[in-house]
Amino acid sequence: MLERIRIVLIGTSHPGNIGGVARAMHNMGLTDLALVAPRCEAITQDSISRASGADHLLHNAQVFATIEDAVGDCTLAVGASARSRTLPWPMLTPRELADRLPGECQSPNARVALVFGREDSGLTNEELQRCHAHVNIPTNADFSSLNLAAAVQVLAYECRMAWMGQHANEPAAQAAPRPDADDALASHADLERYFEHLERALVAIEFHDPDKPRQLMARLRRLYLRARPEQMEMNILRGILSATEKAAQHKQPRE
Incomplete structure (x- = not known):
């Protein structure tokens, strides 16, 4: 240890x-x-x-x-x-x-x-x-x-x-049973890449305004750090963000 x-x-x-x-x-x-x-x-x-x-x-x-x-x-x-x-x-x-x-x-x-x-x-x-x-x-x-x-x-x-x-x-x-590789926790570097991706996606769907942040990213950072996601869970979350960005790109502009 x-x-x-x-x-x-x-x-x-x-x-x-x-x-x-x-x-x-x-x-x-x-x-x-x-x-x-x-x-x-x-x-x-x-x-x-x-x-x-x-x-x-x-x-x-x-x-x-x-x-x-x-x-x-x-x-x-x-x-x-x-x-x-x-x-x-x-x-x-x-x-x-x-x-x-x-x-x-x-x-x-x-x-x-x-x-x-x-x-x-x-x-x-x-x-x-x-x-x-x-x-x-x-x-x-x-x-x-x-x-x-x-x-x-x-x-x-x-x-x-x-x-x-x-x-x-x-x-x-x-x-005690040992956890297998699927239970490996996400590393700090994985989380930092996720936070960058998350902010980019939130900007794309106009949920987050970097000019008026209102501590949004800090609060989301606190949430995910407290949750301690595993690597597999992080891959799922990144996939959701990628799909969100893709949907935002194909969204038709309002008339």
């Missing part, structure tokens, strides 16, 4: 924080580190020093230009942040997130991304809306700011505890 969890850092500005994250990950047995548009060099004397023996994670880290690229092959993306400022989103505590992981990783193509934002401003609303859910660490309300590595450590610890619980019940877990 732990090998299916990716830590994604967006816009990190201090190499020491990247090193601290690597150390926190290695402490808890996580190995997959992704950096999105970092604002600093990932491998420096400071980051290696802060990694304290986990610098192999720094050297193996993948660097991406966008969040979409970093989580494209993931089936669940969870943004570490307070609630979105413009539109409520499913919110989890770290423990609730961990409780979901054993079942989440049953899907044959499962991969989970835990997404962390910039040290100074966190994740943007647009980035948060690329996530299926948000996770918020319940801190002291009078002093709620967490160091990036500390935030990663909290979630990584909960992931490890979930893994240990699953390992302790391994015989029962092995007896």
Whole structure:
């Protein structure tokens, strides 16, 4: 399970924080580190020093230009942040997130991304809306700011505890039927392609006006991310959109 969890850092500005994250990950047995548009060099004397023996994670880290690229092959993306400022989103505590992981990783193509934002401003609303859910660490309300590595450590610890619980019940877990390939969840990249297709179709039938969006696409994004469609279901939905576009093209203009 732990090998299916990716830590994604967006816009990190201090190499020491990247090193601290690597150390926190290695402490808890996580190995997959992704950096999105970092604002600093990932491998420096400071980051290696802060990694304290986990610098192999720094050297193996993948660097991406966008969040979409970093989580494209993931089936669940969870943004570490307070609630979105413009539109409520499913919110989890770290423990609730961990409780979901054993079942989440049953899907044959499962991969989970835990997404962390910039040290100074966190994740943007647009980035948060690329996530299926948000996770918020319940801190002291009078002093709620967490160091990036500390935030990663909290979630990584909960992931490890979930893994240990699953390992302790391994015989029962092995007896459970395994899902087959037809049950594979749609990846984040599949969903992004669907959202692009959906918006195009809604514009074609004049249901959606991009100049007056009224948060329509954000609300539809929240709906489908909450539904967690499978790949086969996504193929059906894409087929419906293609048929809708075709019908719209052949629609006779009103007199």
